[in-house]
Amino acid sequence: MKPLKIAAVLISFIMVMGFAGCNGEETASGEESKAADATEAVASDNSGAAESKAQESSSSLKFVAKGKEIAIDMDTSSFISDLGDPVSYFEAESCAFQGLDKVYTYSDFVIRTYPDGDRDLVSSVELKSDLVNTAEGAYIGMTEDDIRGLYSSYNIDGDGNSSMTIVDGGTKLSFIFKDGTVESITYTAAE
Amino acid sequence: MKKKIIASILIIIFLTGGLWFLQRLLMPKYQGKIVEGAMIEEYYKETEGHDVLFIGDCEVYENFSTMTLWEEYGITSYIRGSSQQLIWQSYYLLEETLKYEKPKVVVFNVLSLKYNKPQKEAYNRMTLDGMKWSMSKVNDIKASMTEEEDFIDYVFPILRYHSRWQELTSDDFKFLFEKEPVTVNGYYLRTDIMPQGEFPDPMPLDDYSFGENAMMYLDKMTALCKDEGIELILIKAPIEYPYWYPEWDEQVSSYAEENGLTYINMIPLSEEIGLDMSHDTYDAGLHLNVYGAEKLASYFGQYIVDNYGLEDHRNDPKYTKIYEEKIKLYNKMIEEMNNITEEE
Numbered sequence: 001m002k003p004l005k006i007a008a009v010l011i012s013f014i015m016v017m018g019f020a021g022c023n024g025e026e027t028a029s030g031e032e033s034k035a036a037d038a039t040e041a042v043a044s045d046n047s048g049a050a051e052s053k054a055q056e057s058s059s060s061l062k063f064v065a066k067g068k069e070i071a072i073d074m075d076t077s078s079f080i081s082d083l084g085d086p087v088s089y090f091e092a093e094s095c096a097f098q099g100l101d102k103v104y105t106y107s108d109f110v111i112r113t114y115p116d117g118d119r120d121l122v123s124s125v126e127l128k129s130d131l132v133n134t135a136e137g138a139y140i141g142m143t144e145d146d147i148r149g150l151y152s153s154y155n156i157d158g159d160g161n162s163s164m165t166i167v168d169g170g171t172k173l174s175f176i177f178k179d180g181t182v183e184s185i186t187y188t189a190a191e
Numbered sequence: 192m193k194k195k196i197i198a199s200i201l202i203i204i205f206l207t208g209g210l211w212f213l214q215r216l217l218m219p220k221y222q223g224k225i226v227e228g229a230m231i232e233e234y235y236k237e238t239e240g241h242d243v244l245f246i247g248d249c250e251v252y253e254n255f256s257t258m259t260l261w262e263e264y265g266i267t268s269y270i271r272g273s274s275q276q277l278i279w280q281s282y283y284l285l286e287e288t289l290k291y292e293k294p295k296v297v298v299f300n301v302l303s304l305k306y307n308k309p310q311k312e313a314y315n316r317m318t319l320d321g322m323k324w325s326m327s328k329v330n331d332i333k334a335s336m337t338e339e340e341d342f343i344d345y346v347f348p349i350l351r352y353h354s355r356w357q358e359l360t361s362d363d364f365k366f367l368f369e370k371e372p373v374t375v376n377g378y379y380l381r382t383d384i385m386p387q388g389e390f391p392d393p394m395p396l397d398d399y400s401f402g403e404n405a406m407m408y409l410d411k412m413t414a415l416c417k418d419e420g421i422e423l424i425l426i427k428a429p430i431e432y433p434y435w436y437p438e439w440d441e442q443v444s445s446y447a448e449e450n451g452l453t454y455i456n457m458i459p460l461s462e463e464i465g466l467d468m469s470h471d472t473y474d475a476g477l478h479l480n481v482y483g484a485e486k487l488a489s490y491f492g493q494y495i496v497d498n499y500g501l502e503d504h505r506n507d508p509k510y511t512k513i514y515e516e517k518i519k520l521y522n523k524m525i526e527e528m529n530n531i532t533e534e535e
Contacts, residue, residue, distance in 0.1 A: 092432065112394070174396075174397035191307070
């Protein structure tokens with residue numbers, strides 16, 4: 001009877017796991033998001049039912065433009081229309097129709113997004129001129145000492161010879177130097 | 192007692208059979224708009240080996256026409272490609288493929304070196320679900336899973352796909368046991384044309400070094416090919432977006448030199464290849480259409496014939512009949528794709 005018991009346990013296990021998954025769908029838990037996301041993403045023709053599993057970064061590192069806070073993994077629908085028309089806009093279809101990667105280029109900064117279900121989430125923000133600055137006041141043209149002064153309460157990796165990075169929550173803030181001054185500033189997702 | 196045992200066995204067979212059937216029914220078939228998830232398992236239908244094996248992401252399976260390699264040079268080739276195929280997935284697919292055959296040349300597209308950790312379950316599924324069970328698949332799953340994924344969901348996909356019961360279509364029944372081919376020897380063709388536009392400027396990076404994990408798998412791939420006496424060629428397909436940084440290019444060049452490998456960055460060779468990106472791409476420059484893929488295969492085929500002395504199999508009776516059928520399928524796919532394009 002041993003094989004019978006093993007088979008019964010196996011079948012019970014599969015059914016319990018299946019039910020557990022189904023129950024998860026009726027809650028607003030992470031399991032729901034996970035299942036819906038995968039189903040929507042991998043199934044051939046379904047749509048609409050997906051809930052996002054991405055959570056907005058809990059980082060304190062945020063960029064502010066036109067009074068709107070912009071953070072990594074933030075849904076762009078909460079701010080994109082307030083930024084006005086970009087100088088240029090680019091979109092690229094992800095492989096296997098997994099949505100559009102978008103690039104909004106404004107005169108002083110660039111916002112890149114990735115698809116998550118029906119939403120577009122921020123994948124990076126790049127500051128391109130000294131007319132904009134980080135929420136803490138850093139801008140292009142500053143020196144290593146300036147950055148260290150502004151971010152004295154954070155752990156900083158690197159130095160002014162090449163780049164300095166600060167990781168907080170799910171966000172990495174990078175200062176890329178050229179000839180001793182900040183040449184570009186980027187917010188990306190921390191690994 | 193005997194009756195009880197027989198009844199129990201029948202119940203077990205019925206239940207496991209039922210679950211197996213349900214699982215097959217609920218798993219995505221990838222026969223509609225998204226076909227990329229059907230590519231990996233198509234390989235198992237091959238009856239003969241190949242001299243050239245491509246591994247990698249869409250930059251191989253959409254950019255090299257395997258039928259042009261056959262028609263122009265008699266090269267037998269297969270692309271074990273899948274969407275956003277990560278380097279550990281390429282490695283384990285190579286490892287698995289070598290259990291079935293031993294190609295003379297393996298071609299790996301290096302774009303995936305930019306990823307150092309698992310990315311997205313949807314893409315994992317498109318690569319992993321189609322693999323037959325083996326230690327290569329087990330290790331591939333382990334290397335690929337994101338934090339939110341569970342190994343058990345790969346062992347019993349029904350746990351993952353059970354909610355699809357609400358979305359089942361006639362295709363789920365039609366392709367329950369047999370699927371239509373979506374590639375020809377791994378090449379996924381498109382015939383539509385959308386000229387390449389302008390790409391956004393690349394974002395500067397604070398660190399251009401490839402990650403340790405990615406490089407470890409490149410080392411493993413190199414070692415595996417060396418152990419098996421296979422020539423490994425590293426390529427970067429002639430696609431400008433996503434951006435291929437010069438710093439990345441230098442790293443791959445150095446790696447190839449240190450390890451005695453060939454590395455070809457095809458981006459600067461676009462003109463020499465004969466690509467016209469106002470015509471040879473179907474999605475504004477991200478992938479080549481069949482016209483571009485045939486040009487690229489023609490160029491690359493000549494290169495590998497010249498440098499690796501591959502045999503011309505066009506008069507080899509072992510292959511002629513097989514490739515006759517494949518060419519028919521290829522032409523049929525072109526025709527069907529043209530019809531779809533015209534309808535649109």
